[in-house]
Amino acid sequence: MTDPTLRVRDLDETELLARIVPLLPSGEGIDVGPGDDAAVVRAADGRFVVTTDVLVERRHFRREWSTGYDVGHRAAVQNLADVAAMGARPTSMVVSLVMPDDLPVQWVTDFARGLADAAPPAVVVGGDLSGGDVVMVSVTVHGDLEGRAPVLRSGARPGDVLAHAGTLGASAAGLDLLTSGAASPDDGAPGVSNARSPFVAAFLRPDSPVAAGPAAARAGATAMLDVSDGLLRDAGRLALASGTDLDLSEGALMLDVTALVPAAVEVAMATDDPDGAGRARTWVLSGGEDHGLLATFPAEVADRGLPDGFRVIGDVRTPGAAGPRVLLDGEEPEAATGWDHFRP
Numbered sequence: 001m002t003d004p005t006l007r008v009r010d011l012d013e014t015e016l017l018a019r020i021v022p023l024l025p026s027g028e029g030i031d032v033g034p035g036d037d038a039a040v041v042r043a044a045d046g047r048f049v050v051t052t053d054v055l056v057e058r059r060h061f062r063r064e065w066s067t068g069y070d071v072g073h074r075a076a077v078q079n080l081a082d083v084a085a086m087g088a089r090p091t092s093m094v095v096s097l098v099m100p101d102d103l104p105v106q107w108v109t110d111f112a113r114g115l116a117d118a119a120p121p122a123v124v125v126g127g128d129l130s131g132g133d134v135v136m137v138s139v140t141v142h143g144d145l146e147g148r149a150p151v152l153r154s155g156a157r158p159g160d161v162l163a164h165a166g167t168l169g170a171s172a173a174g175l176d177l178l179t180s181g182a183a184s185p186d187d188g189a190p191g192v193s194n195a196r197s198p199f200v201a202a203f204l205r206p207d208s209p210v211a212a213g214p215a216a217a218r219a220g221a222t223a224m225l226d227v228s229d230g231l232l233r234d235a236g237r238l239a240l241a242s243g244t245d246l247d248l249s250e251g252a253l254m255l256d257v258t259a260l261v262p263a264a265v266e267v268a269m270a271t272d273d274p275d276g277a278g279r280a281r282t283w284v285l286s287g288g289e290d291h292g293l294l295a296t297f298p299a300e301v302a303d304r305g306l307p308d309g310f311r312v313i314g315d316v317r318t319p320g321a322a323g324p325r326v327l328l329d330g331e332e333p334e335a336a337t338g339w340d341h342f343r344p
C-alpha cells in the first residue's frame, strides 16, 4: 500500500510512470507497448475501429464519490462500449491522465488498477500524463472487426425488432441516490470502493455487455449503438440515422422500472418528493451511462433466438409524416429528455 500522504508532486513523471505501467494489462498483438514515443499494434483485419471519450471531474465524476479505481473502471467501460457497439472486439487503448499536483499517488495507482480490471480483452499500449486544475481522463480504444462489416447506426429497417442488452436506468438511480444524500459511497474498503447499494455501484462502475457487441454483429444486427445519454435520446439517434421510427414497448420495460422502484422510494423519502415512484420510469427512459447496447435485428433472427443478453424492447417501423422518431406504445413520449453537455 502506497503512503497515503504521498502526492503526485512528490514524484517526477518517470517515477509516477514506473508505478503505473506495471499495473496495466499487456498481451498479444502488440509489437511496441508503453515506453517508446508511440505504440505499434498489429491489425489483423487490415482495418481498425477507433473511438475516444473524455471524463472530466465534476462533470462525469466527483472525487468525493468515486475512488481512483472507480474512475479507471468507468473510463475503460465507457470506451469499450463504443467499440462493442460497432460490432468489434476491443484490442488496445491509450489512456491520458490530467491531474492536480496534490492528488495522492494512491489515487493514481488505484486508477491504474480499475483500468486494468475493466480493460480486457483490450490491453493498454500507452498514454500521457499532465498537470491541470481538475482530474481529466481521455481514453482512445481500438477494435478488431474480425473480417465483418461494422454495425452502423443507420442500418435499421422497418420490420426489424429493437433489442437491448445490459441494464437501463440503474446508473441514473445511483447518481440520484448520491445527489439526494439517500446513499453514500464511502462504506467500502479504502481504495476500491464497495458501495452497498447495487444502484450506486452501477453508477460508480458501470458494466457494459462488451462481448454482446461482436455477438450481435455475428448474428446479423442491422444497427447498433451504446446507450450513454439515455434510452429515448440514443434511440432517437438510431432512428434518425436509419430514417425509421422506433416503437418502444412500455410493457417490455416494466421489469426494468420495477427493479428501480426501491431506489426511487429512497430518493423520494430523502427529498420529500411525493412522485417518488415516477422517477423509476424516468431513469429507465432518460437515464444515461449504463452503456448497454441497443440494436436492431431482422425478425427472422429474433425468431431463431437473439444473442445472449439481448431482449426485445420494441420494433422498427416506417416513419410517419413527422419524420423518424421514437414512440412509446405507438405514442409520442411526453418528453424525450436525456443528457446533453451544453443543454442540460
Ligand SMILES: Nc1ncnc2c1ncn2[C@@H]1O[C@H](COP(=O)(O)OP(=O)(O)O)[C@@H](O)[C@H]1O
Pocket (backbone or CB within 6 Å): 053, 082, 228
Ligand atoms: N471534437 C470532435 N471532432 C470530431 N468528431 C467528433 C468530435 N466530438 C465528437 N465527434 C464525433 O461525433 C459523434 C458523436 O459523438 P458522441 O456523442 O460523443 O458519441 P458517443 O456517445 O458514441 O461517445 C462520434 O462519431 C464522434 O466521433
Ligand SMILES: Cc1ncc(C[n+]2csc(CCOP(=O)(O)OP(=O)(O)O)c2C)c(N)n1
Pocket (backbone or CB within 6 Å): 053, 054, 058, 059, 060, 061, 062, 078, 175, 228, 229, 287, 288, 289, 339, 341
Ligand atoms: C457528478 C456527475 N454529475 C452528472 C453525471 C451524469 N452524466 C454526466 S455525462 C453523462 C452522459 C454521458 O457522458 P458523455 O460525455 O455524453 O458520453 P458519450 O455520450 O460521449 O459516450 C451523464 C448522464 C455524472 N456522471 N456525474
Ligand SMILES: [Mg+2]
Pocket (backbone or CB within 6 Å): 052, 053
Ligand atoms: Mg463520445
